[in-house]
Structure formats: C-alpha cells, structure tokens
Amino acid sequence: MVEAEKKITFPDVDNIYLAADRLRGVAVHTPLQENLNLSDKYGATIFLKREDLQVVRSYKIRGAYNKMASLPAEALAKGVVCASAGNHAQGLAYACRKMAVKGIIFMPTTTPNQKVKQVKLFGKEFVEVVLTGDTYDDAYNAAMEYVNAHDSTFVHPFDDLQVMEGQGTVGLEIFKDSNFKIDYLLMAIGGGGLASGVSTVFRQLSPRTKLIGVEPLGSPSMKVSIDEGHIIALDEIDKFVDGAAVKRPGNTTFEICRQNLDRVILIPEGKVCTTILQLYNEDAIVAEPAGALTIAALDFLKDEIKGKNVVCLVSGGNNDITRTEEIKERSLLYEGLKHYFIIRFPQRAGAMREFLDGVLGETDDITLFEYSKKTNRERGPALVGIELKYKADFEPLLKRMQDAKIQFEYLNDKPDLFEFLI
Known part of the structure; x- marks a missing residue:
C-alpha cells in the first residue's frame, strides 16, 4: 500500500496579521525607501525595503519571535533550540532575551568568533551557545539530539x-x-522562508505584482528544485552568500515558492560583491551578501523593469568586516579587472624591467608577485597578479605579452589551480 503524501499547510494572511500584532514593540517597522541612484541607473522607480536596519540587522527576528510567541507556556518552560551560524541564531537569541526563555543555540566550531559574540550579546544570560562539529549539518544533528533528549522545541x-x-x-x-x-x-x-511568507501576502493583496526570487548562482537549490518539479538536494554549494547558501529547500517552502513565485533568477557571487561595494560607496548602506542579492539582480532585469515600480528586499546587513578583502577580490575578478598568471621569466638581469617597461600598461598595476630564482634553469616561474583600470585593457595586455614572447599561463580560467594559488 502506498503511503499518502503528507498534506502541506500553507501560511495564512490572517495569521500573518496576528504575527504583526505579536511583533509590535519587538521588531522594527523598517522603512521602504526610494533609492534615487538606482532609479536613475535603471530608468525605473526602485524602492529598498531596509531589513538591514532591523533590530538584529536582519528580518530573522520576525520568524523566530513569532514561532516562540505561538508556543504554549509549558513548551517555553522547556526551552527552545536552533542550529545556525548566522542571522537565525541572532534572531532567536534576541527573542529569547525579550521573552525571558532559555535558548540553546548549536553552531559549527568553524563559526567566526564575531558571530558567536553577537549571538551572546543579543541573548545575554538567556542563551547558551554550543560549538560542535565542522559543518551546519553537524550542528543540526547535535541540536536534534538535544531536542529529543530534553523534549525542547526546535x-x-x-x-x-x-x-x-x-x-x-x-x-x-x-x-x-x-x-x-x-x-x-x-x-x-x-x-x-522569507519568500514564502512575503509571497503569501502579495498573492492575496497584490496579485498582479511580479514576484521574483533571487538565489546565488553557486547555491541554486530552490531554482533547481522548481525546474525539476521536486525537491533536489545539492551535493556541493558555494557558501560565500552564507545567508542564502542552502543545499536543500524546505518541504513546505518549496511548494509555496513553486506556486507563488513568477520565477527564480540566479546571480553570480562576484556580481553580489560588486553590489555590496557600490551600496557602501554610493549610499552608505552596509549589506551582507544575501542582503545585496536583490539589488544585484536588477542588472539582469534592466530591460523589463524600465518605467516600473520595483521593490528590492534588503534582507540583512550583518557583513563581517574581515571579509572586505575577499569581497573586493571577487568583485574585481567578476568585473574582469583582476588577472593572475604564472609567468616564466628568463633568469637574467633586466628581464623584470623589460616586462614592466614593455608589457605592462600605464594604468596596469601589479598586486601580487611571488618569485624564487631557480638554479641551473633558463627560466624561473613567478606568480603575478595584475589589476587593470578598465576591462578593455585585458586583450591589449595579452597581445603585448605574446608579442614580447613571454611564456605565461593564465590562471583565472583554471578554477582548481586558481583556487589553490590565490
């Protein structure tokens, strides 16, 4: 006998109104702001929903608090548990403090210390952080063991x-x-979770609005699942956009997104990095990678949004300052402004000077040079990183290297070697 499929219960707009009542005085009603720079750039009217200005710098407090506020007193007395290395942990910690409920938060041992401190800061004495395992899955398994042993709520x-x-x-x-x-x-x-809740509201209150989901190119679990018609668990993902890097969508969220969203588009991580830097430099907005996703997506929709009213949901602003150099590097690589080579220089005096004077352009800049002289060899390999002022300068640089009969190997298009060296 075939077991009947479990019925999926969808969110309800009336319950979302009740959630808004519960969250009054807890979560901030964040602003919906027109961004003139983006509006001018795309010939549209672009509004940003600024959840990066939320009390825990992301929307996650809303769901965590509403879940806890929905629990009976006897369940709250046994405490709540979550597994997270990011914004969900901070949201739950803040909710525990507001409700004076004990929370146990399981985080991988690889979680940056800054994030662990932030969780403890939001939760104070009401939260205990347990560092365990190397991955989220390890932390999740430990959390579920604790839940089963203590009859807590996950x-x-x-x-x-x-x-x-x-x-x-x-x-x-x-x-x-x-x-x-x-x-x-x-x-x-x-x-x-965010797309499921928000799309439920708009499908009922504004059914003609086009609802676009945005995922990182390196972790497209929802798009792949929707395209295939069933849930797909990805084997490997790029975790750079950590707030949106999930190997498998939820059972319920998959069904809701499949039904409610007009489509899901994928954005390269490098484009996200460029957007993070632009938001900071042009608008003084500090967006985390997941928070910049929707704004990065505008470039891929620019033809169809002209003259339209567009809302981009900026989901969070918990950007770790220690990632700044990586963000800059990924942006330069994506924009075609940073290039890496292995160059085999003749082992004689003046070879490097000839390269600088005859090959390197006036605005080209060497940002990396690693070389060690080899004995008994005519040529010595050097790892060289070159930053260009304009993308169009790349082909002329290659031509000058070829004309000068420079022996080189280009690394940007060799992912395995590139990742090992850089």
Whole structure:
C-alpha cells in the first residue's frame, strides 16, 4: 500500500496579521525607501525595503519571535533550540532575551568568533551557545539530539509555518507603506522562508505584482528544485552568500515558492560583491551578501523593469568586516579587472624591467608577485597578479605579452589551480 503524501499547510494572511500584532514593540517597522541612484541607473522607480536596519540587522527576528510567541507556556518552560551560524541564531537569541526563555543555540566550531559574540550579546544570560562539529549539518544533528533528549522545541530557520508567517510581516509592511502599484518585488531565497511568507501576502493583496526570487548562482537549490518539479538536494554549494547558501529547500517552502513565485533568477557571487561595494560607496548602506542579492539582480532585469515600480528586499546587513578583502577580490575578478598568471621569466638581469617597461600598461598595476630564482634553469616561474583600470585593457595586455614572447599561463580560467594559488 502506498503511503499518502503528507498534506502541506500553507501560511495564512490572517495569521500573518496576528504575527504583526505579536511583533509590535519587538521588531522594527523598517522603512521602504526610494533609492534615487538606482532609479536613475535603471530608468525605473526602485524602492529598498531596509531589513538591514532591523533590530538584529536582519528580518530573522520576525520568524523566530513569532514561532516562540505561538508556543504554549509549558513548551517555553522547556526551552527552545536552533542550529545556525548566522542571522537565525541572532534572531532567536534576541527573542529569547525579550521573552525571558532559555535558548540553546548549536553552531559549527568553524563559526567566526564575531558571530558567536553577537549571538551572546543579543541573548545575554538567556542563551547558551554550543560549538560542535565542522559543518551546519553537524550542528543540526547535535541540536536534534538535544531536542529529543530534553523534549525542547526546535525552531527551524525556514521550514516552519509560524516562522514563515513571521517573515510574512515584511510583506505587510511593504504593502502598507506603498501608495503606488508595485510592479516587481524581488526577494532573496535561501531556504525559502522569507519568500514564502512575503509571497503569501502579495498573492492575496497584490496579485498582479511580479514576484521574483533571487538565489546565488553557486547555491541554486530552490531554482533547481522548481525546474525539476521536486525537491533536489545539492551535493556541493558555494557558501560565500552564507545567508542564502542552502543545499536543500524546505518541504513546505518549496511548494509555496513553486506556486507563488513568477520565477527564480540566479546571480553570480562576484556580481553580489560588486553590489555590496557600490551600496557602501554610493549610499552608505552596509549589506551582507544575501542582503545585496536583490539589488544585484536588477542588472539582469534592466530591460523589463524600465518605467516600473520595483521593490528590492534588503534582507540583512550583518557583513563581517574581515571579509572586505575577499569581497573586493571577487568583485574585481567578476568585473574582469583582476588577472593572475604564472609567468616564466628568463633568469637574467633586466628581464623584470623589460616586462614592466614593455608589457605592462600605464594604468596596469601589479598586486601580487611571488618569485624564487631557480638554479641551473633558463627560466624561473613567478606568480603575478595584475589589476587593470578598465576591462578593455585585458586583450591589449595579452597581445603585448605574446608579442614580447613571454611564456605565461593564465590562471583565472583554471578554477582548481586558481583556487589553490590565490
């Protein structure tokens, strides 16, 4: 006998209104702001929903608090548990402190110390952080063992009805604050909790709005699953956009996103990095990689959004300052401004000077040079990084190297070797 499929319960708009009542005085009603720079750039009216200005610098407090506030007193007395290395942990920690409920948060031992400190700061004495294992899966398994042993409540980061309804309050605020027709609404997708809650609101209150989910190119679990018609668990993902890097969407969030979203688009991680830097330099907005996803997506929609009203949901601003150099590097690589070579220089005096004078362009800059002289060899290999002022300078640089009969190997298009060396 074939077992019947488990019925999926979808979020309810009435419950999202109730969640908004619960969150009053806990979560901030974040602003919906027109961004003039982006509006001018795309010939559209671009609004940013600034969840990076939320009390824990991301929307995650909404779902965590709503879930906890929905629990009976006897469940709260046994405490709550989550597994997270990011914003969900901070949201739960803050909710525990506000409700004076004991929380156990399992985090991988690889979690940056800054994030661990932030969780403890938000949770104070109400939160205990347990560092275990090397991956999220290790932390999750440890959390579930604890839940089973102590009969505590596990607060899932996305695949939970009350969590989704809490996140859906972002959609209520957008709808309330907009005195105009919203043509496009862009939402980042990791596990799909935010997109599920917000899309539920808009499918009922603004059904003509095009709802676009945005995932990182390196972790496209929701798009792949929707395209295949069933949930796909990815073997490997790029974890750079850590707030949206999920190997497998939730059972419920998959069904909701498949039904509610018009489409899901994928954005290269390098483009996300460029957007992070532009937001900071041009608008003084500190966005984390997942928070910049929707704005990065505008370039890929520029033809169809001209003259339209577009809302980009900036999901968070917990950007670790220690990642700044990596963000710059990824941006330069994506924009075609940073190139790496192994160059085999003749082992004689003046060879390097000839390269600098005859090959390197006036605005080209050597940012990396690693060389050790080899005995009994005519040529010695050097690892060279060159930063260009303009993308168009690359082909002339290659031609000058070829004309000078420079022996070189280009590394940018050799991912395995490139990742090892850089």
